[in-house]
Amino acid sequence: MPAQPLPKLARLHWFVPLAPALLLIEFGFARSTDWSRPGPAEAVILFDLCLFVPLLYLLCYSGRLAWPALLMRAGALSLIGLYLTSKLVPAGAQQLLPHLSWLRAAGLAVLVLVELRILAAVVRMILSGDATVDQVTARSGAPYWVARLMLLEARFWRALWRLIRGR
Numbered sequence: 188m189p190a191q192p193l194p195k196l197a198r199l200h201w202f203v204p205l206a207p208a209l210l211l212i213e214f215g216f217a218r219s220t221d222w223s224r225p226g227p228a229e230a231v232i233l234f235d236l237c238l239f240v241p242l243l244y245l246l247c248y249s250g251r252l253a254w255p256a257l258l259m260r261a262g263a264l265s266l267i268g269l270y271l272t273s274k275l276v277p278a279g280a281q282q283l284l285p286h287l288s289w290l291r292a293a294g295l296a297v298l299v300l301v302e303l304r305i306l307a308a309v310v311r312m313i314l315s316g317d318a319t320v321d322q323v324t325a326r327s328g329a330p331y332w333v334a335r336l337m338l339l340e341a342r343f344w345r346a347l348w349r350l351i352r353g354r
Contacts, residue, residue, distance in 0.1 A: 200247065202247035206240060209235070222279070223280075228276070229281065230283060232276060233272050235268075236268030236272050237269055241265045241268070244260065245257060248260075253328065259302075262294060263298055265294070266290075269290060309329075312326060320334045
């Protein structure tokens with residue numbers, strides 16, 4: 188896979204430079220807010236980090252990633268947003284976050300289970316010996332070069348196992 192020029196990469200992956208900029212803006216907003224007075228600041232931060240940022244991720248990568256992988260990554264971004272919100276909003280000013288704390292545990296449990304299922308399927312595919320790089324990339328969502336390395340490693344372990352068994 189040939190290297191792409193930087194402007195083309197920036198157009199394809201515009202979420203990558205935008206996300207840190209949005210996080211800095213959110214950090215500045217949280218630091219400049221007067222948390223002693225009640226207001227919608229906590230809801231604004233929750234909306235931005237848990238809904239707006241994952242939505243931007245979906246918009247950026249919707250045509251290039253499989254929907255299951257895309258939705259799982261967006262869900263993970265929402266969970267990260269929930270965690271960051273709990274760090275940005277002072278404990279005394281948190282009104283919504285205590286009611287949403289169960290979402291983080293439930294979301295992490297679901298993500299771990301889905302990841303384990305995908306990992307098992309990809310490992311089974313790789314160890315079968317007849318998987319192609321494109322199949323591994325499509326199934327796992329891994330970049331092309333990572334899928335190639337996965338297949339090379341699987342070949343190495345199969346060859347080593349055959350050597351040990353004497354076949």
